[in-house]
């Protein structure tokens with residue numbers, strides 16, 4: 250075993266993947282349930298899709314279930330997606346299914362990668378590219394450790410026909426747009442409206458309805474969609490996140506036509 254061959258294998262293979270991800274059809278920010286669901290449905294249709302995830306681990310808020318009880322709940326429509334992915338869930342009572350957060354996070358990731366999507370972890374999106382036509386046309390990326398160590402290191406840029414904001418509660422890409430472009434979002438105020446208090450039933454419907462093109466070239470999904478459009482939160486029910494990601498993927502495919 251030669252350590253240098255091991256090092257060359259990693260470096261060459263990684264660099265090839267990174268170079269290939271510099272021109273994308275869809276770039277997704279955030280590998281939580283909504284971002285991975287969107288990537289899974291896009292990759293299944295052979296759309297060139299990459300997720301950039303800030304953390305070392307993928308899965309966003311799935312792992313912790315509800316208050317660190319590592320179980321999640323889905324409703325009937327969400328259960329259909331779990332079935333499609335081969336994730337087990339048992340009925341608790343009519344319309345409520347319980348699944349292992351560990352199985353959901355790991356299997357969703359596995360299926361997303363097997364479908365053909367690429368995931369880069371430890372990448373933080375720190376800005377967007379907006380040029381003459383006022384449309385988002387790319388993302389500005391840096392290593393997460395560079396940002397957490399507050400190092401003065403310039404970023405790199407990738408080009409993408411569409412971007413999906415799947416950053417969860419912080420709704421970061423939408424905030425980047427309003428920071429640079431003012432009240433430019435397709436929300437009532439033109440800004441991020443902010444998440445409203447817990448109301449699971451309404452929140453689960455809205456998170457699917459709110460998966461929309463919120464700015465030219467930018468689709469928002471998952472918790473970020475409810476934050477953008479001022480809808481409630483829902484607690485540890487995750488069916489809406491998977492359905493919202495699926496809707497974002499469908500919309501992206503229509504926009505790419």
Ligand code: 48H
Pocket residue numbers: 278279280281282283284301302303304307308309310311372373374375415416417418419421447470471472473482483484485486487490
């Ligand atoms: C790179 C970034 C950046 C960035 C953030 O939080 P998530 O799990 O988001 P969703 O919308 O897929 O799922 C929401 C769900 O987990 C949840 O929080 C629920 C249901 N809450 C209900 C309630 O009432 O509280 O994943 C977002 C991912 C995370 O992994 C972040 O690290 C990542 O996005 N991320 N990655 N660059 N700028 N910002």
